[in-house]
Amino acid sequence: MRARTQAAIGAGLVLLALLPPVAGRLEARLPLQVLGQYPLLVAGGALAGAALARRHGRGAGWSAAAALLAGAAVLGFWMIPRWIDAAVALPSVRTLRALSLVLAAGLPLGWGWALAGPVLRGFALANAVPMLAVTGWILLVVPARLCNSFLVEDQRLLGRLQLALALAILVAAVLRALAGGPAQGAATDRRMRRASPPIASPQAPRATNTSPSGIGSRKP
Amino acid sequence: MAEGGRGRLAGAATAAAAAAALALLAGGTAGGRAFTAEAARRLDIAAAPRALPEVVLGDPTGALVPLSAYRGHPLVMEFVYATCPDLCLTLGTAFERLDTLLPAGVALLSVSFDPADDTERLGWFADRHGARPPRWRVAAIADPAAREALLARAGVVVIPDGAGGFVHNAALYLVDGAGRLVAVFDPEDTEGVRAALAADAG
Numbered sequence: 001m002r003a004r005t006q007a008a009i010g011a012g013l014v015l016l017a018l019l020p021p022v023a024g025r026l027e028a029r030l031p032l033q034v035l036g037q038y039p040l041l042v043a044g045g046a047l048a049g050a051a052l053a054r055r056h057g058r059g060a061g062w063s064a065a066a067a068l069l070a071g072a073a074v075l076g077f078w079m080i081p082r083w084i085d086a087a088v089a090l091p092s093v094r095t096l097r098a099l100s101l102v103l104a105a106g107l108p109l110g111w112g113w114a115l116a117g118p119v120l121r122g123f124a125l126a127n128a129v130p131m132l133a134v135t136g137w138i139l140l141v142v143p144a145r146l147c148n149s150f151l152v153e154d155q156r157l158l159g160r161l162q163l164a165l166a167l168a169i170l171v172a173a174v175l176r177a178l179a180g181g182p183a184q185g186a187a188t189d190r191r192m193r194r195a196s197p198p199i200a201s202p203q204a205p206r207a208t209n210t211s212p213s214g215i216g217s218r219k220p
Numbered sequence: 221m222a223e224g225g226r227g228r229l230a231g232a233a234t235a236a237a238a239a240a241a242l243a244l245l246a247g248g249t250a251g252g253r254a255f256t257a258e259a260a261r262r263l264d265i266a267a268a269p270r271a272l273p274e275v276v277l278g279d280p281t282g283a284l285v286p287l288s289a290y291r292g293h294p295l296v297m298e299f300v301y302a303t304c305p306d307l308c309l310t311l312g313t314a315f316e317r318l319d320t321l322l323p324a325g326v327a328l329l330s331v332s333f334d335p336a337d338d339t340e341r342l343g344w345f346a347d348r349h350g351a352r353p354p355r356w357r358v359a360a361i362a363d364p365a366a367r368e369a370l371l372a373r374a375g376v377v378v379i380p381d382g383a384g385g386f387v388h389n390a391a392l393y394l395v396d397g398a399g400r401l402v403a404v405f406d407p408e409d410t411e412g413v414r415a416a417l418a419a420d421a422g
Contacts, residue, residue, distance in 0.1 A: 062226050066233035073241030077248050085257035085377070148257050148377035148389045 003051035010047030010110075013040045014102050027088070030147060030154035031161055034079065038101060042075060045106020046113065053114035060115060067112030068124050074105040079135060081146040088149040118185030125173065129166050136162025258389055261375040262404045269400040272373055275366040277331070277359035280343035285357070287370075288399060294417055295327045297393040298407075299376045301334035302341035307390040310407045312349040314392060317410045319356055326417060328356035333371055333378050334386065335364065374401055396420070 016022055017040035026037040049067075053060070077083060078097055087094045113121065139159030145152040246252065254260035277285045296318055300308035315328050322328075330351065332342060337360045345351070346358040361367035371378065378388045392405040392413050405412045 062230035063233055065230060066237035069234060069237040069241055073237075073244050076241075077244055080245075080248055081256045082254055082260050083248060089257075089377070144256075145387070145389075146256050149379060151379070151381065151387055 003054045006051040006054075007048045010044040010051070010106075012044075013047070014044035017041050017044065018098055027094075030084070030150040031158040033084070034158055035161055035165070038075070038078065041098060041101035042071075042106040042109065045102035046110030047106075049107040049110025049112075050114040051110075052107075053111045057111065057115050061117075064112045064115035064117075065120055067108035068116065068120070069112075071105045071107070071109035071112060072124075072128065074100055075109070076131075078105075084147050085149050116185060121185050125169070129169050129173075132162050132169075133166035136160070136166065257375075257377075258391075265375070265401055265404055269396065269402040270373055271398075271400050272395065273366070273369045275361045275370050276363065277329070277357065278339070278342075278362055279353055279357050279359045280339045280346050281353070282339055283353070285359070290327055290329070290395070291399050292397050293325050293327060294397060294420065295329055295395040296322070296413055297329045297331060297374075297395060298391070299331050299333050299371065299374070299378075299388065299393075300345065301332050301386055301388075302337045302345040303334070304385060307388065307407065308345075311390055311392070312345065314407055314410050315351070315356060316349055318392075318413060319350075321410060321414050322417060323421075324355075327354065330356070330358045331370070332358070332360040333367065333376065333388065334360075335367075375404075 017026065017037050023037065026032045078087075078101060083093070083097070087097045113124075116124065136159045139146065139155050139162065146155055249255050250260060250263055254263055272287060275287045277287060279285065296315075298311045298315060300311055302308075312330070315330060318326075318328060328351070330345065332345075334341075337345075342358045342360055346356075349356075351358050361370065374393060376388060378386050381387045390407045392407060392409065393401055394403040394405070394413060394416055396402045403416055405416075
């Protein structure tokens with residue numbers, strides 16, 4: 001997919017998530033908000049971030065881990081019940097959330113993922129999936145209603161869905177590993193200088209990771 | 221750039237991102253003390269007591285009393301609706317306990333947030349719990365704007381429960397003699413209310 005097409009699809013996802021009738025429905029229920037609207041906004045930003053990395057990411061492999069971490073923190077921030085409530089109560093917070101999920105979560109996550117080598121990608125997933133499961137478990141077992149703006153039934157449903165999603169990602173990752181395919185990851189900076197388009201191509205050549213840190217890059 | 225230089229750059233960037241992430245999440249939870257809006261509201265009110273707006277309270281006898289009439293003495297408030305099947309019963313029971321627990325100078329006030337609560341319905345709630353003014357008044361606020369202003373100031377969030385009733389962040393509210401909301405307690409925490417009043421008196 002060309003970078004421009006990718007960015008355009010990203011913009012489409014963001015528009016869809018914020019279109020008043022769609023946004024109204026997604027924001028009315030906690031699970032739809034967190035597992036519907038958030039992913040649309042983050043994916044929208046991520047597609048643009050990955051497109052940016054493809055065009056301008058040459059030599060920027062060093063920024064992959066930092067970008068993934070920053071994007072995850074912003075996404076995590078908007079999972080805090082206090083701020084979910086604040087976004088319901090205050091239109092300004094709601095706007096800030098939409099903007100930051102696209103620009104401060106999605107964009108760096110797409111950029112970082114596109115530039116990350118297989119080890120960093122694996123490390124990121126190995127942290128994200130348990131986090132998804134643990135927060136889902138908390139939503140299920142905490143006796144209190146965590147969000148003033150949503151029913152406890154919504155909280156429990158979101159908890160169950162997060163656990164199911166975490167399990168599904170885990171199973172998919174294990175099956176893929178057992179199938180013996182190569183780990184997916186960005187090419188090295190060195191190879192990026194030679195070939196184009198060098199990164200995040202689905203047909204990345206088979207390679208073993210021999211970089212000293214094993215993070216952020218790999219050499220063919 | 222040399223491989224080592226790039227590695228150092230990656231390390232520095234990641235450390236900076238980690239520090240920013242930590243600052244964001246710590247800042248967003250008041251240093252881990254407020255993951256919920258409820259906890260944040262209580263911290264905020266304890267740190268900066270909130271003056272409550274003036275409202276006119278109508279009780280089951282038809283009497284109209286301004287909230288400011290309670291100035292000069294401590295007041296414990298709760299927000300309920302008369303047809304509530306669960307949480308408000310807990311609140312009502314907590315107020316029954318406070319009624320026997322608290323010194324004579326402290327007033328109790330159950331305020332309905334349900335516009336449909338008329339004097340008859342307020343009477344049900346008052347009778348069920350043995351509320352008798354002036355010690356314990358059950359009241360509604362007829363003016364919708366005034367009612368919303370008071371709920372917003374106190375941080376009361378009411379949402380439909382999907383079955384014709386409401387779900388709300390139930391709590392006990394301590395108001396000082398100057399009409400300021402100074403503390404919020406769990407619905408069961410009558411002992412906390414008593415202790416706070418005793419500490420103030422002492």
